Amino acid sequence: MAANHAPTAVALSAIQSQTVRAAQAGDVEAREILARSCHRAAFHFALHLTGHRDDALELSQDAMLRFFGSLGRFDASRPVRPWLLRIVRNLARDRARRMRIRRVEPLDADDGGPIVQPVDLSPNPEQTAHRAQIQRRLWAAVLGLKPRHREVIALRDYLDLSYDEISEILHIPRGTVMSRLHRARSALRKHLHGALGKEVGA
């Protein structure tokens, strides 16, 4: 089993537990810290589930309100992110059911969609531009996946959660996380195969 994030994760977890306990005791500053540390993850997950920036902002804000509304009942020794992301997922499913949205349309930035920005890993502008293009194609392909594949890709490949955390959020066994993730990746690979070949050569 992987033990690639042991000491740092434990230290961070202890700090987060303290922050959660302080927030539960009514410490306003702790609540602000907790909100700042979580709302981006909530927004990014919502963005993957809805495919639209404004919807994602609305959904993640709603999730944060529910998160803080039930913070008093939360076990501070547990990690916060899976709990919050599970709220986001439940809200997204409720919303999709209510609005009968069965798929999302990838939108351009001009239409209110998300703007995908490349991380400048290379001093070579050509490579950076190429990487940005691949990132946009990958993002568009992710939005074209079935919702259950999209969410598992978002949690693992974009938000970097462990299989145990994903299992907790999606409420599925760990083995199912791996098989679902592989099916999702295979679907993406099929969609992007030509582009990935160029990336290898880049």
Place this chain on the structure above:
Amino acid sequence: MSTNCPTSFDQTLLSGYLDHELTQSDDQRVRLHLEDCDRCRRVFLDIEIMRETAMSTRFDGPADDQWDESPKGGLSLATRGLGWTMVVIWLAAVTAFGLWHAATGPESLIEKLLIFGGLTGCVLLFVSVLIDRIRSSRTDRYREVKK
């Protein structure tokens, strides 16, 4: 190197291998298999690139001031609770006074009906909202989100 992948090999393990989520024995099995199987190695390289691409993607998120709902602190919750208590007491007092006034005060039947009808409507609406809130809090699926 072989280009034939044995049918017994579960390609799902490639994702677990990439994510360092396999047991030691499975990890070793996949590593040895990848040394010998071109087809699986190509799949592995592709999903590795996809993961790296996803991990290096940054999205244009909302600015901090766009989060228009700040978390509710202890003071906020306390003042809200106090506010609701005062509203309930006020409504009960006004209703009692109005009903007493409607019963004893005005001579006209129309005046009595206006006071009685208006107050009864307000109380019914309030009770209806209260029942909905109680019911939704009992059946709130997020209440049991992993504690």
